[in-house]
Amino acid sequence: MATKASRxxxxxxxxxxxxxxxxxxxxxxxxxxxxxxxxxLPLRGGDQGWAGFSNYTRFVTSSAFWPxxxxxxxxxLGVLAITVIFxxxxxxxxxxxxxxxxxxxxLVIAPFFVMPTVSALVWKNMFMDPVNGLFAHxxxxxxxxxxxxxxxxxxxxxxxxxxxxxxPFATLILLTAxxxxxxxxxxxxxxxxxxxxxxxxxxxxxxLSRAITIVILIQTIFLLAIxxxxxxxxxxxxxxxxxxxxxxQRVLESQNVGLGSxxxxxxxxxxxxxxxxxxxxxxxxxx
Amino acid sequence: xxxxxxxxxxxxxxDVQVIPPLDLTIEDGEFTVFVGPSGCGKSTxxxxxxGLEDITTGHIEIDGTDATDLVxxxxxxxxxxxxxxxxxxxxxxKNIAFPLRMAKMDKAEIDRRVNAAxxxxxxxxxxxxxxxxxxxxxxxxxxxxxxIVREPSAFLFDEPLSNLDAALRVGMRMEISExxxxxxxxxxxxxxxxxxxxxxxDKIVVLQAGVIEQVGSPLELYRTPRNTFVAGFIGSPxxxxxxxxxxxxxxxxxxxxxxxxxxxxxxGGTWTGTVGVAEHLGSDTFFHIHNTGLAETIxxxxxxxxxxxxxxxIQLTPRMDELHRFDADGLRIG
Ligand SMILES: Nc1ncnc2c1ncn2[C@@H]1O[C@H](COP(=O)(O)OP(=O)(O)OP(=O)(O)O)[C@@H](O)[C@H]1O
Ligand SMILES: [Mg+2]
Numbered sequence: 066m067a068t069k070a071s072r073x074x075x076x077x078x079x080x081x082x083x084x085x086x087x088x089x090x091x092x093x094x095x096x097x098x099x100x101x102x103x104x105x106l107p108l109r110g111g112d113q114g115w116a117g118f119s120n121y122t123r124f125v126t127s128s129a130f131w132p133x134x135x136x137x138x139x140x141x142l143g144v145l146a147i148t149v150i151f152x153x154x155x156x157x158x159x160x161x162x163x164x165x166x167x168x169x170x171x172l173v174i175a176p177f178f179v180m181p182t183v184s185a186l187v188w189k190n191m192f193m194d195p196v197n198g199l200f201a202h203x204x205x206x207x208x209x210x211x212x213x214x215x216x217x218x219x220x221x222x223x224x225x226x227x228x229x230x231x232x233p234f235a236t237l238i239l240l241t242a243x244x245x246x247x248x249x250x251x252x253x254x255x256x257x258x259x260x261x262x263x264x265x266x267x268x269x270x271x272x273l274s275r276a277i278t279i280v281i282l283i284q285t286i287f288l289l290a291i292x293x294x295x296x297x298x299x300x301x302x303x304x305x306x307x308x309x310x311x312x313x314q315r316v317l318e319s320q321n322v323g324l325g326s327x328x329x330x331x332x333x334x335x336x337x338x339x340x341x342x343x344x345x346x347x348x349x350x351x352x
Numbered sequence: 353x354x355x356x357x358x359x360x361x362x363x364x365x366x367d368v369q370v371i372p373p374l375d376l377t378i379e380d381g382e383f384t385v386f387v388g389p390s391g392c393g394k395s396t397x398x399x400x401x402x403g404l405e406d407i408t409t410g411h412i413e414i415d416g417t418d419a420t421d422l423v424x425x426x427x428x429x430x431x432x433x434x435x436x437x438x439x440x441x442x443x444x445x446k447n448i449a450f451p452l453r454m455a456k457m458d459k460a461e462i463d464r465r466v467n468a469a470x471x472x473x474x475x476x477x478x479x480x481x482x483x484x485x486x487x488x489x490x491x492x493x494x495x496x497x498x499x500i501v502r503e504p505s506a507f508l509f510d511e512p513l514s515n516l517d518a519a520l521r522v523g524m525r526m527e528i529s530e531x532x533x534x535x536x537x538x539x540x541x542x543x544x545x546x547x548x549x550x551x552x553x554d555k556i557v558v559l560q561a562g563v564i565e566q567v568g569s570p571l572e573l574y575r576t577p578r579n580t581f582v583a584g585f586i587g588s589p590x591x592x593x594x595x596x597x598x599x600x601x602x603x604x605x606x607x608x609x610x611x612x613x614x615x616x617x618x619x620g621g622t623w624t625g626t627v628g629v630a631e632h633l634g635s636d637t638f639f640h641i642h643n644t645g646l647a648e649t650i651x652x653x654x655x656x657x658x659x660x661x662x663x664x665x666i667q668l669t670p671r672m673d674e675l676h677r678f679d680a681d682g683l684r685i686g
Binding site: 252256259260 | 434
């Protein structure tokens, strides 16, 4: 792709894909922007004309807005912390020669193939149910009072469910990174007098930094929009209302499309701020 | 101090014994080279000394004290790896300072030692760069720098020059030899290149399938190889080994004669043959000669540029006093 002719040919051939993708993104984006400036109440008179910025001011001044931002960030950060830390630990363990390595690896990857709705239902009914859940039985076995997870410890429960889903992804990416480390580097560090913990800190962790950034970047994008897990478990109650869940409530439960769209625009802005921020870090790490 | 003694050391990977019982003493300050064909266990032996691999049975003593169960860091040895094994995310300075930081040395002393190493190895120009921004030869120097700052009692090198081009290899060979003269520290050097072994070593250890075939100075090995394996391995080009009738004339199962000990004569030679390939190096010419009735090919070195080409008939006279004789077991006679 060095010459002028080949470059313009390349552009021409990429055009259909680019136009399709642009349209795919632009149509919903423009519709969201359009509705966010309208008073649009589908069950109470439909589209009732211009609203100016009133939807935007109403959305942020609502008492639910800041808590929802906070909830979103707590879930994202909590899941990131758990998946990255445990991902590294599991990757290091899986890298050791163990009996039945292949089977163990497949088992570790398995949760990633379970649909979010299904896994949330399984957690809710099989593990966290205060009467019949496995946790309840376990608690009772030790003579303790069963915890009603989803109402009393709602945030930790949701973070746990979502982490369980994303841990395989983090582990997989980190495992390939661990395996690509030149073993002679570790041996050199060993001869240089670095005990295990220092070898981890000075050799393994810097080697993993690139993979960790990629895990953080990709997971953040998906975690900002988690919905099914909350819908299926708490339905946004008990302080688990994230920004995306709040938008859903405004549009479908309050039947206020204009207000929900304004929230959507805020979500886009938030996602972009975080994305730019992360891109900078990635740019530094991927040099 | 850096005397290393291996006593009845063996190493097995699973059921496969890579090193059968082996005894070896490396004297303090000596430059010892392990040579042998690929897969003969040179790296394994070096890693046993370093402690990166556990020995199966036997003992290793360093300076007279048992080091068999010591962890690598406690043995006071430094190793230079074939892949250099530099830490890619640290600058050259940090790489070299790493072992000192691990030893919790104070900052001023670290700086002093790193600067001294940089001076000895001419690293000053790129001390703040990362390994990824250096050439192969420069990386090699950094790896050596990281080894010398620790002031170890012995250096271990595993084929350190095999990734360099021929010209650079000759240069680095000299530098390592000079470093050895300057530091007077024990060095153990693994290579499969017998030229490297001959030019650098005080003592060469020739290995085959984990067994020591001979230990001695380069010239000892050259003059009195203990068996046919060492005879064929040391020296370039290889010694001509002749069996059969011709050997029987000398009361031996095999006789050996080096290419440089056969003279090309105009007439009245002991052996005749036809020239196959002639390699003209300017200073010397190597002829590969066929149809002598002695062996598949006989290699001969002629001094200067001798004008014989493919298919010419050639007459040869071996120097009888340079003839090596071996018995049916391949062992040297006399
Ligand atoms: N970790 C291991 N597990 C099993 N076998 C091994 C292991 N490391 C080495 N070996 C075997 O031990 C023998 C000696 O290997 P080693 O690496 O010491 O050879 P080498 O002399 O250094 O060869 P080269 O010149 O090719 O580097 C080889 O046959 C090799 O297959
Ligand atoms: Mg080797």
